[in-house]
Amino acid sequence: MPGWIPKRLGLIKFQVLLTGLLAFSLAGTTAVLTGVALTKQNDSMTDSILQSNFEGARNLNVSMNKLLDLMMRELGAAAKFIGGQEGPLEQQAGYVNEMLGGRRFFAGAVLLDAKGVVRASTPGLLMQAGEALDEQVVEMALALPRPFVSGAFIAPNGHCAVLVSHPVMNRDGQRLGVVAGVIDLDERNVFSDFFEHASRSKNGTYAYLVNERGQVMLNPDDQRSGELIAPEVLRQTFPNEDIRYAAVRNTEGREVLAGYLTIPKIGWGIVFQSPAEVVDEALGVLIKAQLAWILPLFVLMLLVSLGIARKLAAPFAALTAAARQISAGERMVDPPFTRHWNYEAHHLAKAMMWAVGALQHQADRMSEQARTDGLTGLANRVCLEERVADMETGNQPYALLVLDIDHFKSVNDVYGHQTGDEALVHLARMISLEAGGESFAFRFGGEEFVVLLPGGGLEDGLDLAERIRSRMEHTVSPTGRPITVSIGAAACPRHGETFGEVFERADQALYQAKRSGRNRTAAAEELLPVG
Structure with a gap:
């Protein structure tokens, strides 16, 4: 019979029991905090990829519309001459x-x-x-x-x-x-060039063209035909323009994260998808990094616990309550007690708070990373949605700017994607310099940025927009010369009661600025009436 079990009583020593309980509590706390953090990270990464794929579909949609306009003009000129x-x-x-x-x-x-x-x-x-x-x-x-x-x-x-x-x-x-x-469509054509470029831009990302019934019209890579989404699944998943992205299964039964957009002039659809495995791969890397940091700390705390866990009775209930608080996902700020007459209990509480504090710090850091754009260092779309929700709850007015770099595709094509990324960082830095401490800047996706002015009106937004535009126009960028931006401005409640309405007006103003020649600011009131 093992020596740690008294032969006469057949009972486990309290020191061993308490040590085992502590080890279990530390392991459970670690698992819960890590699980919560990973779940949030998974949801955030999935949503980020879905939104990114919708942005990819939207960019292809813009390119296709421009291409069709050029085709119509060329045919129109020929028709006029021949007639x-x-x-x-x-x-x-x-x-x-x-x-x-x-x-x-x-x-x-x-x-x-x-x-x-x-x-x-x-x-x-x-x-x-x-x-x-x-x-x-x-x-x-x-x-x-x-x-x-x-x-x-x-x-x-x-x-x-x-x-x-x-x-x-x-x-x-x-x-x-x-x-x-x-x-x-069976040979290399002007459409396939766009879709092949989109498919090469990200690992595993794939784009193709379907007709109004969801049937494939243009597949840039026949070897990936099994990765396509069945027509009936496309129709059921995207019945209207309100649904822009979703997780669905392709014809091979594998889950993909798809963005979808219809080309208004002709009714064709653009599918921009990524395999769901990209999220799993990223989480796998994150888990390995966490384990490399957590396991040594856990082993160290367990060794410390073995040395100090002796005859602790009174603190037992307090420590158990603290473990339950942590397991419930609540933050633990204060220790169960600051000092105790029992030397071992006193240091055990300190050791537990050390481990919990380190784990909570790691969870906070992961949460912050999930809300921050990795390239520019600005807050991302998740953070924007949280801040807007807080303002809408308090019925707080605000001004909204939507801006992006003029001819950004040309920057990538001429100078390369590395310089394109540096241009995005450059724009983020210029926005931060002008926005100051009372406004908030966000990277919305791709080359599109959003600036939020809590409590501000349209005039405040236009003033800030002009400062940003002017600074960009007169500041040398990573391309070796200045690059320009176009900006759309709107305000709540002047242009809408919800963020979606205000953003739509600001986005329309942005495209009005681009149609008016780029390198300019447009307010929502400046929009021409539809039709």
């Missing part, structure tokens, strides 16, 4: 090749007469004069008095394609037909 020429459409073949050839946007271009028959096409398109395209696509293109973007159809060469068309009118306003560009 102004004399003679039948067959004689305009040279103009079609001259104005729309070269594969800048399209795999090729065609000129269709009013019956939908091909009258001219660019070389290499494998379509001859007198041929007819997909009947349903041609009917819609000819029926509409405006530019048209078709759904996917099978071209005469057997490839899946999309038609972008513009009506051709003669000088008398009579419709002669349409001039159209063909985008070959």
Whole structure:
């Protein structure tokens, strides 16, 4: 029989029992605090990735809209020129090749007469004069008095394609037909370049294009087809624009964190997703770092406990109550007692508070990291939502600025992503210098930043916005020259009762500033009426 069990009584010594209880309490406290911190970190990282993927989908959406506008303008210019020429459409073949050839946007271009028959096409398109395209696509293109973007159809060469068309009118306003560009979805095209770049930007992140039914139109990597989300799952998960991101399962049954946005002009959808394993991998690294720090401390405290745990009776209840308080997730500020007549009990309480204080400090540090942007050092979106919730609870007015760097994609393309990151840090530093101690700056996502002025009005926000804009305009950035920003301003309750309403107005003002030439500030009142 073990020596620590008295043979005569068959009872465990109190010293051993208390030591075991203390070890259990320390282990339980460590597990609870670490578990709570990891849970918060997991939720924060998941939400951050979901929001980041939605921002990725939104950036692709902006790029696609700009690209479609450029296509329409090019087709419109060609249609105007061809319509102004004399003679039948067959004689305009040279103009079609001259104005729309070269594969800048399209795999090729065609000129269709009013019956939908091909009258001219660019070389290499494998379509001859007198041929007819997909009947349903041609009917819609000819029926509409405006530019048209078709759904996917099978071209005469057997490839899946999309038609972008513009009506051709003669000088008398009579419709002669349409001039159209063909985008070959089965070959490398202008759309696939955007999506391939997005998929390379992050490890495991993937972007692709679907039609209004959720069916894949453009998949930049056929080897990753199993990672796509089934059409019915997309329709059920994102039934409207109110739901922008969610955790769903792909066709392989694996969970992915997906952002989704519809392209308004044509109804196509952009899916921007990351595997959920990226969160697990990050948490795995965090757990290893915590264990490397916690285990030595735990062993040290256990050794100290073995030396001082002798005949403690009175402090037992107090220490147990303290352990229950910690296990319940409550913060422990004061020790169960500051001094005790029992020497061992006195130092045991000090040792316990040392361990708990260190663990609480670690939990606080992890919580702070979850609320801080790792690149710029500014507070992140989670912190913004907490501060806004506090202000809305107290019905406190505030001004809101939404800003981002003009032509930030060009900074990345020309100087590289490292310089792009340094430009974001530069903007964060300029905002902090101007914001002072009464305003709060946040990195909202990507190159977009938010500044909150508690108690401020629109005029206060515009004054701060102009100072930030002017400082950026006159300060050399990491690119070696100044970079500019556009800023939108709104105020609560002047432009809305909720943060969502105020942010939407400020965001609209930001895009108004960009449409007005960039490097400027716009207030919500300056917005042009819709329509």
